[in-house]
Amino acid sequence: MNNAKKKRLEAKGWKVGNTTDFLSLSAEEAAYIELKVSLSKALQDFRKSKKLTQVDLAKRIKSSQSRVAKMEAADNSVTMDLMFRSLFALGASRKKVVGMLVG
Numbered sequence: 001m002n003n004a005k006k007k008r009l010e011a012k013g014w015k016v017g018n019t020t021d022f023l024s025l026s027a028e029e030a031a032y033i034e035l036k037v038s039l040s041k042a043l044q045d046f047r048k049s050k051k052l053t054q055v056d057l058a059k060r061i062k063s064s065q066s067r068v069a070k071m072e073a074a075d076n077s078v079t080m081d082l083m084f085r086s087l088f089a090l091g092a093s094r095k096k097v098v099g100m101l102v103g
Contacts, residue, residue, distance in 0.1 A: 033074075035101065039083045040074035042100035046090055047072075060089045 006016050020030045047057050047068075054068040061068075061082075071078045071086060087097050 036080055036083075037074045038101055039080055040072050040078075042097075043083050043087055044072040046087060046092060046100070050090055052090070057086060057090065061086050 001016070009016055019025070025033070047054070054065045054072070058065045058068045067078070067082075068086075071083050084097065087100075092100075
């Protein structure tokens with residue numbers, strides 16, 4: 001959001017902030033969420049780079065397409081453990097996974 005728009009909204013009584021402020025997240029909670037979102041994006045990008053569908057990945061990890069969709073959306077019902085295992089099932093090395101997270 002640009003500064004002028006922010007000032008206009010605040011002048012009209014709106015409170016402008018970010019997700020962390022809105023949800024009253026601790027620094028640790030915000031870091032965890034950012035990591036999970038990064039991991040889900042990396043999973044989707046890596047799957048697509050392998051030219052695989054969600055159904056293809058689901059078969060590899062013995063799960064369902066809807067579960068893969070939830071992983072790629074960083075759904076709170078999906079563990080990061082499952083996302084890591086899915087990346088490894090796609091052939092990602094530990095070094096590659098770490099690179100995805102810091103990249």
